[in-house]
Every structure is written in structure tokens, then in C-alpha cells.
Amino acid sequence: MQATRLSIPDVVLFTPKVFGDERGFFFESFNERIFRELTGLSVNFVQDNHSKSQKGVLRGLHYQLPPKAQGKLVRVVQGEVFDVAVDIRKSSPTFGQWVGEFLSADNKHQMWIPEGFAHGFVTMSDTAEFLYKTTDYYAPEYERCIAWDEEKIGIQWPFLEKPVLSGKDQLGLALNAAEVFG
Structure with a gap:
């Protein structure tokens, strides 16, 4: 497994070593020892989530506040998404900045998004199935949402049409109005 620190160094892109032949492929999607060696972090994942989205669906920018803040290890098992983490x-020194990567079933990349970051993605393929491991349980009373199109953040989403949003995501706040981390 290879780890690449992105332009916000706390966000890490993982590229697994894939073993493939005419039968298919195999790769280790998570190994706690290797994760700790590559990031310097010892995390305890407590919940796995799985979502499916249609092309153009944008989910985010979501996060949970302390004491229920979540770190997330995310990947795509079918299709492709453009995945984003925003330092909040x-x-x-990188407050309000973002990083984004294409994650797909083909490239098998994973992205580590630590606590203190808002997270979102847009589906690029006809459908995409998205998996993520979290370091704390879902707690709706601590969940918050920043607007996907917040000008102060300036995410360069790779689409031309307006995305499909949930009702919750349509109500996302501006960065200066959102509760964020200290």
C-alpha cells in the first residue's frame, strides 16, 4: 500500500497493491498496522457505511462536531466519484482550503479524511457505490452541513450542470455561518 499526503497533509490518499490475473483481483483494503505506519495515527473504526448514488448526485459537505467528530476512510467499489475534503x-493554516481526488472502482484509491474536515462527493459515472469507515457513530444532533458551492472555499467541482442535492444539502450553510472546529 502506498500513501500520498495531499496538499493539505492531514488528508491522505491510499493506493493499494492490487494482485490480478485472468481470474480477477485481490487487494487488502485496510490493514491497521500499515495505516498506523503510513499516517502515524492509531484509529478505531466503529461503523461502516455504504451508499449508492446516481450520476450528478452531490452529497455534502458533511461533518460531525465534537464530541462525536468522525474521521473517515472512503472508497468506491462501483463507478466513480470526485471526492472532496475541506479543512474546517x-x-x-489550511482553514477553508479543499482537496479533491477521483476515486473509482478501477483505481481503487482510498482517501483518509480526519476529524475537523467537511466531506462531500459528486457521482461522475451512471451510478457509484461508496463505502466509508468512520471513527465514531452517526449522531444526527452533531451533524452539520456546509454549502457545496460556498464561494469562500471555491471547490472546482468537475461538472457542468447543477448537481442533484438532498433537502438537507440544499440547506448547507456558508463557512462563516457554520459551526466549525476550534
């Missing part, structure tokens, strides 16, 4: 830690 006011004390961080």
Missing part, C-alpha cells in the same frame, strides 16, 4: 479547523 479554525486554528489550521
